[in-house]
Amino acid sequence: MITVVAGILMLGVLVFIHELGHFCVAKLAGVKVLKFSLGFGPRLVSRTWGETEYLISLIPLGGYVQMLGEGVGEEEEPLTEEEKKRSFAEKAVSRRMAIVAAGPIMNLLLPLMLLPLAYMVGVNVPTFLNDPPCIGYVIESSDAANAGFHAGDCIVSVNDQMVTTWTQTDKSLIPLVGARLHFSVDRQGQIVELAVPAENGSLEGLQSLGLMPMRDAVIGTVNAGMPAQKAGLEVGDRITRIGDEAIDSWYQLHNVIQQLAGDEARFVVHRSGRQLEFDIAPQKAESNVWLIGITPQQMMEQRKYGFFEALQIGVHRTGELIDLTLVFLRKLVAGHVPADNIGGPIMVMQIAGQAAQTDFSTILTVLSFLSIQLGILNLLPIPVLDGGHLFFNLVEIVWRRPLSLRAREVMQQIGLGLLLMLMLLAFYNDIVRLFLQGSG
Template sequence: MTSIISAIIVLGVLIFVHELGHFLFAKLFDVGVEKFSLGFGTKIVGFRKGETEYLISAFPLGGYVKMIGENGEGELSEADQARSFAAKPPLQRIAIVAAGPVFNLLFAYLLFILIYMAGVPAATTKIGEVIKDKPAARAGLMANDVVTAIDGKPVQRWDELAKTIAEGKGQPVELQVRRGETTLTIRVTPESRSGKNLFGETVTSPVIGVVAAGEIITDRFGPLDAFVKGSAQTWNVIKLTMLSLVKLVERAIPLDTIGGPIMIAKMAGQQAAAGGVSFLAFMALLSVNLGILNLLPVPILDGGHLFFYFWELVFRRPVSMKTREIAQQIGLVLLIGLMVLAFYNDIARYFLGQG
């Protein structure tokens, strides 16, 4: 039940943020909005305020903002025609459509800033295990040693230690180590190790053969530092998401890694149990994914609409309705196929034990 509630909260918030972007920019450019719905299909609850009906609908995996004249339909009054989506210049339509995914990216950005201000757990440089017959063991490093500097550069967190060694391309490093009350300088020459990266590809990287002690502290940052770190983290997640999509197309990442609502529910429950920061980080990650995926130039997604409006902007004429209808049908087939694959993977993973 916790997983279901957590998933409803995550998806509800992200869908609301996405549709809010469309809604606010529609209002900004004086486009009439008939409906603002969280979910698709049958109306569960709703109310009307002004010209807009606000709804929660039965199928929760999405939402929509229905604007006057959005599909270029005729039979509008003169007043409605002036406030119709189709009557607006291409740049305004581009802004309205792009606002949804952009709001998701901005929301993730704000979440990352809040996360850094609230506090991020980080492992110290205390060594928990020195692997036998590896460079660290041969150089004399011991369990419970604390690495304080590498080649004279202070380090305080395990990720700094690992990153510095990885970027050293196997060159010898001098570790300044605190052992009890004593400070030592130990020279270690890393060795190469093959392993799998995030995408399942085999990579070779330099290692010295130590394992973190798992001593965790919480790093909290002021607003300015959180702004800088939140910016970097948002950009890193955007790059990772885009690279993952490329790897999927290249089949470097297998299609059975794609997850659907069951996977989201499971992960949401796990992150909620891990604490507020983990839950917010999971929401930020999903928000970036939602924003990037919606910007893909696939008909029926926001990116597909943007492609048509940019075409109109460049060539000074709209794409024909017949072409758009065919493209929408192709996009719908692709989207349904992706949803079927995600549901199949979820069922195989969680009910058939194949993942």
């Protein structure tokens, strides 16, 4: 419940910023704003200040700004000459375009304020991201496993581009989704050449290929009431052996626990220079995964930056997130990214809600990412979206006259149909993730 409420609040912030852009530019352009609503459907709360009614509506999945004359040709009563001066439809096409574009532009500009603030407050960064791109585990039957990667391999270059950190390697893979990948890896001092066929996974970098970073089998948390806690394992314990099998990484630990399938085994751990032994039997979770109730130690470090450095990094990161979103859309249209990567409002609220329960800098970072996605989505040239209205305005500039009402109605119906199909797909993917895949 907390996750849902937090998700709605964070989504509300993004919608408010978007609609505020439309509202402010409409006011500057001399257009009368009739309603400013957060949400759709029946009103929950409303109040009128000046000439505008401000509402909070029932369905928290968007919002709208209703302007005088926005539905020109469909008004029940014709506008007076005085009202026409403040009508959206009567304004010059350049002003109408500015009003329409202001919403998504506000979403794209918001991270330029939020991200520098996050970097000044301090961001938690996984330490492995700046480590050399050395492989800790190769997922069985993955593209990487089929290509011949081994645990311990260190990536030297991707498609002849030299890489030195895990982050740099992930970034180099983003524009290569859908292309054949050629890796040079250092394997115990020898350079080995490996090739991966055209990658059709998500934009998760090395992980989408089946490559995981080095992660020691050190316990980060112990869940109360679970087998590990009952046996006496503690945070900071390093598991070195289960039964007759030596444990070198967290991934190997997970696999061995699954292989036990509930059978009791002896766990050997190192604790403060001592070697201890515990007999533990995993228990089965609802997701059909065998667990003993531990999570890995998160190797994180907090970094804080001064104002000017935070501003520079924030601007750069904003550009990266915009580029990542555009690459995702391009690869999705080209068929290189599966459609099941599309997420809908449920996933957005899940992401936002989970972030809202962490630290302040994570909230700001997730808000920035979602704001960019919302801004770019609204700029797509689909009737009903802001991008569709901008397209109509561009046609008006080129033809020197607006499209006929009938033409706009037909295109809007087509656009609405496409948008509904996209939303149905997104909702389907959300439901599959939520109810069929489980949390693991």
